[in-house]
Amino acid sequence: MSGSDDGVSTVHTDPAALDQLTEVAAHEHSEVAPDGSVVGYKARRTLGLRVELTRQLRRRRVQFVFGFLLLLPWILWVAFEFGSDGDGQRSGGFVDLATASGSNFVVFVLFAVTSFALPMVVALFFGDTIASEASWSSLKYLLAMPIPRHRLMRQKAVASALLSLLAIILLPAMALLVGVIFYGAGEAVSPTGDAISFDQAMLALLFTVIYLAIHLIWVAGVALFLTVSTDAPLGAVGGTVLVMILSQILDQITALEGLRNYLPTHYAIAWSDLISTDIDWSNMAAGAFSAVMYGAVFGLLAARRFRTKDITS
């Protein structure tokens, strides 16, 4: 009731407005379609992608994420600049690899983000999407419009996917820009000393983005499942991150041997196979399959749950 003074003085209905409304209401008679809907309503036109993207892009959280991703390469560049004025002890190490060329800088940035930052961003976009509507209580009004539930989930998922894809593209693009400006358009060198030309590196980068987009489907699936299961957006995001961390921890346990292949994060850096003169696709194919499998299972579970769920927020 913070604005109660304000409320009294400015919040009131002009009696003339009431007359106007009554007038309009008296003259306008809604026509009804055979399916019982008001003419003008079409289920397939509800929650258009542009509307949903507008809703999302105007959120601070989303703007912050994109700002962070665009800033990250610059932060890393600054870190390297300040970090490398030592006595050259690290020559031949980490910094040299990252700063060998523009394309290497991109590879380094991607290495730095694939294990945590990017999955986290995807988890945020997908985990937040429906749970945040629930937390704002706006979900019920969306469903009462009515936006059919399957459509609401699909449109939300597609919008989240577009945002995630944008993030996955923006980050390497910005890293490439920073890398080419400061480290030149040289060969990409892998940690194993394999070198590929800049042109090929660009192609590899394209495939990397595609692979990352596919790999992160599993994160999207889990986050989508959690976002329809809870009304707390951070619970869904945090839950997804928790699953991811658990998978990463299990992946560290070498004694699990072949079982680790079934962990969703096991193939997270399979894209590094692309920085090679002779590309081995087997890990990436296995990773893509694993991701699609997890994504599909959790996606279908999410759809099933959301279809029958009682909305009480």
Next chain:
Amino acid sequence: MGPIGRALSYSQERSHTVSDVPRISRPLQRWLLVGLAVAVAAAGGVVWLSSGDDPAEVRTREQTLDGAAPGIRLDTTLYLPEETPAPAIIVAHGFGGSKASVDGDARELAGRGFVVLAYSARGFGASSGQIALNSLDAEVADASELVSWLAERPEVVTDDEDDPKVGVTGGSYGGALSLLLAGTDDRVDALVPTITYNDLSQALLPNSATTGATASTPAANAYAPEGVFKRSWAGIFFAAGVGGAGLADPSTDAVEAGSEDDDADAPTNAGGTPTEPPAGGPDTGGGAAPGGTASGDPCGRFRQDFCAAYNEVATTGRASEATVQLLRSVSPVSVADRITAPTMLVQGEQDTLFGLDQSDATARQIAEAGGKVKVVWYTGGHDGGRPGPELRGAMADWFDFHLRGRGEDPGTGFQYDVQGALRVQGAPSVRTVATDTYPGLENGTDTERRQVRVYGPEQTIINPPGGNPASVSSLPGLGSIIGSSSRLAGRVAIDLPGQAARFSSRPLTNQLLIAGAATVRLRVSSLPGVPAPDGAVLFAKLYDVGQDGSRLLPGSAVSPLRVPTLPADGSPVEVTVTLPAIVRPIETDRRVELVVSTTDQAYATPTEAAAYRVSLVEDGALAVPVVAGTRSGGGLPSGPLVGIAIVLGVCVLAAIWGALRRRRADDHDPALDDVPLVIENLSKSYPGGVKAVDDLSFRVEPGQVLGLLGPNGAGKTTTLRMLMGLITPTGGSMRVFGHRVHSGAPVLSRIGSFVEGAGFLPHLSGRANLELYWAATGRPADRAHFTEALEIAGLGGAVDRRVKTYSQGMRQRLAIAQAMLGLPDLLVLDEPTNGLDPPQIHQMREVLRRYAAAGRTVLVSSHLLAEVEQTCDHVVVMHQGRLVASGPVEAIVGGASEATFRVDRPTDAAEVLRDAEGVEGVVVEGPLVHADLNGMPRAEALATLVRAGVAVEQAGPRRRLEDAFLQLVGEESRS
């Protein structure tokens, strides 16, 4: 898959039972916890299980066998696999070792199903005899005896009588024995010699300069006569033979492609067998050994002729022809052209003792004679470590295929490991490049050599008297102790000023992957007036130089060369120098630098002072061997892709199934087309027996303002949520304009709703919220009537502020305005006046009444009777999910003829009223008396009471609804 599969199905079961319980129990948290616990337990179980997994059972049998000569007793261990008979493998140990030092390898091979025979060679361990450096008549003959012995064992598969299926392997000294045995005994069926020599005279006295030509294989060395004595290594070797240090053989694993980071960081004993003692371990100087160090014999266990030869070379720095012949005779070079068994030559890239050139020479010899040979270069060597687990596996595969035809044909190709120049912590930094053939073995497959120009003027370099101080290139024998880190090892290199001539390339524009020995043509001359009668001893090496000038000597390798005679007049001699065979990626922008120095710590150099002029032959270029890997060319693996297609197919089927399900859902009763809402027998119960709505039925007619009245918890909101399709009823039905309501039913588009609080995007303004809301409905913007709705909300300028700044009343009004967007035929408002102040409440009532008057229908819920009384024309009263009363407000609120009196003496008052004419149904309730006056005016009844002396405090119509309602609310508050 077993335990994890079980874990998965278990967690699914749990999640299923949990999901049936509604949100009250926070199912998500519990689900996550359960999942976490199960996963951790499963992982723990698997770790525990697999750590308890013993490798295959291997039985051992120790025996002392006769050697080839009388009195030679060989200490042996036979390792028997689980299943016999099986092919046999003889494992020979390295110099200074014994059968104990190959125990790990032997067990590993026995674990792969081979009968393995490990033995201490004569002069080592508990075996008797003297070291004859793999003489054909001594150690090699001993090994032949062992082959014969194996042929008699029932556990060993045989080709023929006295011809067992047998392979032989070994590292260094043992590797040479493998080659020598295979070259002299054709019963050997396969062999894998590792890090060994081809020609001991060249290994210990190398000379890499020739005026002739070198072979076309990648690591071919000139192998010119009159080499420079590699005194450090020779000394270490000799010491190992007399029972000294155990530096001669690497004991740690080399880094491998795909190594896990923990392996790569700590190569010490990684992946190996913990039981394995370090090579040249305690038993080297074992007291049991006859003629050991204790005897005071400077020759130790060496046979006299070898001891004398070493003495000669070590003291003079030169080898006589006889010594060279002796060394050659005990080297594989003498018999390698007779090897017909398939040979896998494994050589280390970090090896300053037996470099890649040694296996190169052996490979050429075997291939020229028509033998089958595969060449493998790995990251280890005498300075870098023994073969890692993966390579050992490949070696066992070689035997598997060639001794019993199991597995894939490993072929006869060539593969080499590349250790990245740049390292990322934790990332594997080794990759393997493979080709189908070892270049230069067959005609027309000569090694590709890339010309890299190096620049530098003619330089004069001096050899200091006594050859001291000397340049440092490597620390023989310490390489493996420093670790397999080529970084560290490569950085020890020191060149002394004045002693080294430098020729540097321009920064490279592309990465150059050196795989083998580069060659360069040099011009060497003596200075006029400073004659060099013995010729020149020089050391050539190739540095990898960074932009900042940091230098690294790949492989710590150096090529010594001797130019036997230099004309005294200073005219130059042109020689082709083979640089050390290395594998090294030189990155873009780095340079290669050729350094020619006069001294090297590891070698015996002339003690006379000397000066030479060194220059490049015009257009000086390094001919650098490169070996491109064969592209595996295998496209995308089909298995996972088919899997993806199947998964996508299942998703499409699920989507189609869902669409079909939805299509069936429409249920329309045309008779009710004009009735805004009909609810029949509606129920909603939750598991656990809680009934939120119980058998509720009522009907709303067009133009009504219907009030849904009930105390908190009566089920009003649940009913409205079901009406919006948010909650699925457990029984009964609701029809809106004849269409049955379900989630997402199109008819919901005719309802405008406000249920249990506003729902806005807090970061957007009120106006933006309404606009986006309407945009999300997908309906035409001109049907929204934003202006009218916003005026109803009456937010004034606040409409453009963000919603998070609004008061509750403002949100409430905005939410009602949102519900009215598009002028819905049925307006559903839940507690619309909550949080509004009295004038706003008044306005709101007016809005609702006028809205209904315009032909639409309004359904309002409230827990306040007065509210309903003043706003609605019809009312439905609910309590505990059930319908209590329904009808027109007047009918329920004020029964026309019933009256209630509040009196001081209720009993007397009841008497009086009963006596009055026509009055019926008199009931006393505390101080109240209710009566049906039946047409008698209330004033008259009042007068009657007063006349009878009853004091009347209050008189009015009886309000049954209020009674009932207050009673209900009272019950609520009491409970």
